[in-house]
Amino acid sequence: MNRREFTTLLGGAAAWPLAARAQQTFPTRTVRFILPFGAASASDATARLFAERLSVRWGKPVVVENRPGGDGVVSLDAFVGAHDDHTVVRAGRYLQCASLPTR
Numbered sequence: 001m002n003r004r005e006f007t008t009l010l011g012g013a014a015a016w017p018l019a020a021r022a023q024q025t026f027p028t029r030t031v032r033f034i035l036p037f038g039a040a041s042a043s044d045a046t047a048r049l050f051a052e053r054l055s056v057r058w059g060k061p062v063v064v065e066n067r068p069g070g071d072g073v074v075s076l077d078a079f080v081g082a083h084d085d086h087t088v089v090r091a092g093r094y095l096q097c098a099s100l101p102t103r
Contacts, residue, residue, distance in 0.1 A: 027087040031055075031062040034082075034090045036075035038068040047091065 033051055037043040044066055051062035063086075067075035079090040 027058055027060050030060060030086050031058070032082065032086045032088045033062055033064045034075050034079050034088065035064060035066050036068060036072035036091075037066060039066045043091075 031051075031054070033047055035043060035047055044064065047064050051064050055062040065078070067078045075090060079088055082088045
């Protein structure tokens with residue numbers, strides 16, 4: 001993980017608590033945080049630290065899911081195809097961050 005990826009992940013995670021204050025009801029269910037990196041990587045460790053803190057702050061479980069492979073396509077497919085009862089967040093390389101509240 002290079003400096004740019006770390007800065008992107010850190011900046012995106014820092015903005016989430018501010019968004020949660022603006023919408024008092026967010027999240028209403030479990031949050032899935034999908035990463036396009038392998039387990040035990042620096043990105044995975046950082047995401048798990050953020051997930052732990054966000055879980056305490058939001059009062060909802062935040063689950064980190066690693067989906068490496070295909071230069072991020074595998075994780076993107078998991079993100080787009082998420083049709084379960086979770087709020088889904090995906091972090092990727094560079095500025096590929098997105099959130100998809102499911103219904």
